[in-house]
Amino acid sequence: MIQTLSNYLQTQGEFIEKRLEHLIPLKKGDHQQIFQAARHAILGGGKRLRPILTLATTEMFGVDSSLALDPACAIEMIHTYSMIHDDLPSMDNDDYRRGRLTVHRQFNEGLAVLAGDYLLTYAFEVLANIPRLDPEKKIKLISTLSYRSGSEGMIGGQVMDLHFEGKKMTPDALRSLHFNKTASLLIAAIEFGGIIGNANEPELDCLRAFGANLGLAFQIIDDIIDVTASQSKHGREISSDILNDKSTYVTLLGIEQAYEYAQKCHEEAIYSLKLLPYDTSLIVHLTDFVLNRKQ
Amino acid sequence: MIQTLSNYLQTQGEFIEKRLEHLIPLKKGDHQQIFQAARHAILGGGKRLRPILTLATTEMFGVDSSLALDPACAIEMIHTYSMIHDDLPSMDNDDYRRGRLTVHRQFNEGLAVLAGDYLLTYAFEVLANIPRLDPEKKIKLISTLSYRSGSEGMIGGQVMDLHFEGKKMTPDALRSLHFNKTASLLIAAIEFGGIIGNANEPELDCLRAFGANLGLAFQIIDDIIDVTASQSKHGREISSDILNDKSTYVTLLGIEQAYEYAQKCHEEAIYSLKLLPYDTSLIVHLTDFVLNRKQ
Numbered sequence: 001m002i003q004t005l006s007n008y009l010q011t012q013g014e015f016i017e018k019r020l021e022h023l024i025p026l027k028k029g030d031h032q033q034i035f036q037a038a039r040h041a042i043l044g045g046g047k048r049l050r051p052i053l054t055l056a057t058t059e060m061f062g063v064d065s066s067l068a069l070d071p072a073c074a075i076e077m078i079h080t081y082s083m084i085h086d087d088l089p090s091m092d093n094d095d096y097r098r099g100r101l102t103v104h105r106q107f108n109e110g111l112a113v114l115a116g117d118y119l120l121t122y123a124f125e126v127l128a129n130i131p132r133l134d135p136e137k138k139i140k141l142i143s144t145l146s147y148r149s150g151s152e153g154m155i156g157g158q159v160m161d162l163h164f165e166g167k168k169m170t171p172d173a174l175r176s177l178h179f180n181k182t183a184s185l186l187i188a189a190i191e192f193g194g195i196i197g198n199a200n201e202p203e204l205d206c207l208r209a210f211g212a213n214l215g216l217a218f219q220i221i222d223d224i225i226d227v228t229a230s231q232s233k234h235g236r237e238i239s240s241d242i243l244n245d246k247s248t249y250v251t252l253l254g255i256e257q258a259y260e261y262a263q264k265c266h267e268e269a270i271y272s273l274k275l276l277p278y279d280t281s282l283i284v285h286l287t288d289f290v291l292n293r294k295q
Numbered sequence: 296m297i298q299t300l301s302n303y304l305q306t307q308g309e310f311i312e313k314r315l316e317h318l319i320p321l322k323k324g325d326h327q328q329i330f331q332a333a334r335h336a337i338l339g340g341g342k343r344l345r346p347i348l349t350l351a352t353t354e355m356f357g358v359d360s361s362l363a364l365d366p367a368c369a370i371e372m373i374h375t376y377s378m379i380h381d382d383l384p385s386m387d388n389d390d391y392r393r394g395r396l397t398v399h400r401q402f403n404e405g406l407a408v409l410a411g412d413y414l415l416t417y418a419f420e421v422l423a424n425i426p427r428l429d430p431e432k433k434i435k436l437i438s439t440l441s442y443r444s445g446s447e448g449m450i451g452g453q454v455m456d457l458h459f460e461g462k463k464m465t466p467d468a469l470r471s472l473h474f475n476k477t478a479s480l481l482i483a484a485i486e487f488g489g490i491i492g493n494a495n496e497p498e499l500d501c502l503r504a505f506g507a508n509l510g511l512a513f514q515i516i517d518d519i520i521d522v523t524a525s526q527s528k529h530g531r532e533i534s535s536d537i538l539n540d541k542s543t544y545v546t547l548l549g550i551e552q553a554y555e556y557a558q559k560c561h562e563e564a565i566y567s568l569k570l571l572p573y574d575t576s577l578i579v580h581l582t583d584f585v586l587n588r589k590q
Binding site: 027029030031033034035081085088090091104108109110111112113114116117118120121122124125127128129134135136138139142143146147149150151155156157158159160162163164173176177180 | 322325326328386403404406407409413415420422424429430437438451453454471472475
């Protein structure tokens with residue numbers, strides 16, 4: 001299965017990459033730098049975990065996953081914009097991401113702000129213009145994505161992140177921060193698959209519970225990797241979370257307990273998933289992959 | 296009529312202000328600063344020209360303008376986010392707007408980036424959740440707003456603005472810049488009224504031509520006011536366009552020719568409007584007001 005999953009990840013990753021390249025062409029003109037900056041950030045890297053989850057969830061409901069390709073790309077655009085803005089000097093002040101210069105370092109800060117704004121705006125344009133999807137479903141996708149990436153979701157989590165910088169956090173506050181900052185967009189990615197796959201409301205609730213626990217497990221593992229992986233080995237910089245004196249699951253719980261907590265979230269995620277009357281094996285394997293990854 | 300128009304502007308301005316206050320409440324929690332920052336930027340000031348145009352255009356088509364209130368607020372959210380980001384140190388570096396500290400000066404730069412992101416995201420959430428509007432129309436509004444405020448509209452104009460900073464521009468390039476940066480969102484505001492008012496495609500084309508010329512006239516008058524108004528008299532700072540050595544209609548054409556060009560745009564705007572078989576008098580008066588304003 002590992003070979004199969006790795007093939008699946010590669011194939012779907014390329015499917016998404018090609019569509020993103022098509023959706024964000026290098027237009028010429030006095031505004032061409034916006035496309036260069038957006039492509040620098042969104043192409044040629046990344047695990048594509050969120051859009052792959054959208055495709056895999058749609059498939060689980062027996063619906064052609066090509067219907068979910070543009071929605072999956074919209075999710076990746078929101079994820080990428082949030083990283084561009086999060087990397088800015090006034091936020092985490094990161095010079096590198098995935099071994100490449102961040103947008104404000106490769107271009108300039110003003111363009112990084114605008115490239116983020118562009119990808120954020122364009123995600124909604126892409127959703128509004130998907131062919132072969134009825135308007136009710138498009139509205140559900142737009143409502144879901146704006147809510148999960150807004151003040152009660154991803155942006156809210158970023159604000160908490162700024163608020164708690166340099167302050168000691170309780171594990172509950174850290175959970176709430178990461179539920180918003182990280183899990184929310186993963187939940188949206190999975191809800192997208194459910195909406196396109198005609199899931200009913202109880203099924204969507206299972207998907208949301210699954211996404212929340214997957215998101216937390218993902219973040220805890222990320223915190224652990226930040227501490228254990230060195231730049232030379234895995235191409236990671238020293239984490240700006242560590243440099244910026246942020247609370248992480250590792251600083252609050254220690255590596256061992258953090259890992260146990262990730263396993264608990266993983267188990268709960270799988271439990272929610274198994275309540276669904278579909279073949280969940282692909283998504284179970286994706287979830288295992290998230291927990292067991294080393295970078 | 297001047298008294299009547301001024302009453303109309305005040306009444307509609309208050310209608311919009313109250314709805315914005317309701318839509319952006321001061322929620323409590325570790326993310327509450329985002330609401331403080333957004334309210335600082337969006338409440339208690341501004342001409343509300345764009346949302347008032349949405350309401351007035353809807354009325355012109357004989358449709359209850361309360362249907363257009365949330366769409367009008369979404370337009371104002373996009374306008375406000377663009378000002379928050381435009382004021383950042385990495386862009387125009389403005390300390391004041393409308394006589395008050397800009398968001399990054401009142402709070403901090405990271406929060407200003409996030410407050411802009413929040414208003415941008417929330418505009419689409421508001422549009423997706425408008426009651427009493429069918430999904431097809433909502434999708435048209437979302438498609439229109441994302442296009443007009445994206446890379447081929449407002450954001451594209453901002454990128455050109457960065458691109459040409461310190462460079463001499465031709466009048467054609469300046470027209471293209473302002474068509475994107477300023478006129479695009481005014482066009483969207485007017486298209487919104489047409490979409491909600493069930494305008495057909497030729498009518499929407501008239502509205503677009505009207506909006507484009509109104510937007511250019513608006514920007515030229517803005518450039519003239521920047522030069523002629525002093526801070527003591529009208530509460531304006533010395534324009535950052537002047538400080539940042541940007542081309543304006545005044546630096547390219549001189550005040551007199553710039554004013555003539557504004558009048559020409561104004562005439563063309565009125566011409567497009569008069570092609571519509573409706574009572575256009577209210578919007579004509581609004582257009583005159585834009586040309587004759589002193590601040």
